[in-house]
Amino acid sequence: DTGVSQNPRHKITKRGQNVTFRCDPISEHNRLYWYRQTLGQGPEFLTYFQNEAQLEKSRLLSDRFSAERPKGSFSTLEIQRTEQGDSAMYLCASSLGARGGTDTQYFGPGTRLTVL
Amino acid sequence: AQTVTQSQPEMSVQEAETVTLSCTYDTSESDYYLFWYKQPPSRQMILVIRQEAYKQQNATENRFSVNFQKAAKSFSLKISDSQLGDAAMYFCAYLIYNTDKLIFGTGTRLQVFP
Numbered sequence: 412d413t414g415v416s417q418n419p420r421h422k423i424t425k426r427g428q429n430v431t432f433r434c435d436p437i438s439e440h441n442r443l444y445w446y447r448q449t450l451g452q453g454p455e456f457l458t459y460f461q462n463e464a465q466l467e468k469s470r471l472l473s474d475r476f477s478a479e480r481p482k483g484s485f486s487t488l489e490i491q492r493t494e495q496g497d498s499a500m501y502l503c504a505s506s507l508g509a510r511g512g513t514d515t516q517y518f519g520p521g522t523r524l525t526v527l
Numbered sequence: 528a529q530t531v532t533q534s535q536p537e538m539s540v541q542e543a544e545t546v547t548l549s550c551t552y553d554t555s556e557s558d559y560y561l562f563w564y565k566q567p568p569s570r571q572m573i574l575v576i577r578q579e580a581y582k583q584q585n586a587t588e589n590r591f592s593v594n595f596q597k598a599a600k601s602f603s604l605k606i607s608d609s610q611l612g613d614a615a616m617y618f619c620a621y622l623i624y625n626t627d628k629l630i631f632g633t634g635t636r637l638q639v640f641p
Contacts, residue, residue: 414571442627444627444628444629446629451633451634452633452634453531453618453620453631453632453633453634454572454618454629454631455631456628456629456630459627459628466627467627467628469628502572504572515574515577516574516629517574518564518571518572518573519571520569520571521571
């Protein structure tokens with residue numbers, strides 16, 4: 412399967428702990444996106460990368476959140492000192508990288524985070 | 528503010544029938560793209576159909592077609608000959624040219640009955 416993959420699929424943690432999620436995009440895709448989806452809502456944009464450069468961060472991404480894509484391939488999203496409000500599905504997507512949204516974003520299955 | 532509104536939290540349709548999901552959006556931009564994504568119970572989001580705002584012709588993809596009314600900022604999805612596998616959450620989204628981020632609505636849950 413050459414689609415977008417995310418690990419782990421589920422994560423349960425206690426409030427105050429740090430968690431890290433991984434996303435492997437479709438190979439040769441230059442753009443990688445992170446979205447957050449809470450229950451009953453559509454996904455909300457968090458951040459995105461063009462190769463290894465982080466080009467935009469949403470105001471939703473507080474100082475406790477950090478994302479990296481060190482070699483322009485896989486990406487990690489870390490949440491420090493988790494709070495119950497961080498409980499959500501974290502979705503990763505990738506695209507070829509054509510400017511202006513002319514290419515499609517392909518989504519992974521997501522990582523469901525539950526903070527107790 | 529840029530928003531997408533899906534006013535139908537749930538819809539149902541009988542197998543082989545046609546159903547239309549509604550979507551309105553609010554933007555002051557002129558160059559943008561519109562999308563319908565499907566999210567089955569397994570949660571992986573799949574692109575159903577896309578529409579470029581500069582194109583007057585409505586997009587079609589097999590049994591899926593859209594009714595794009597730019598002046599009314601309306602973008603509805605019509606599913607013809609509905610199948611059990613069409614049951615899912617459907618999200619309307621748009622992307623402003625050169626911004627690279629999708630803005631999603633809250634979704635419509637579609638149930639398909641045999």
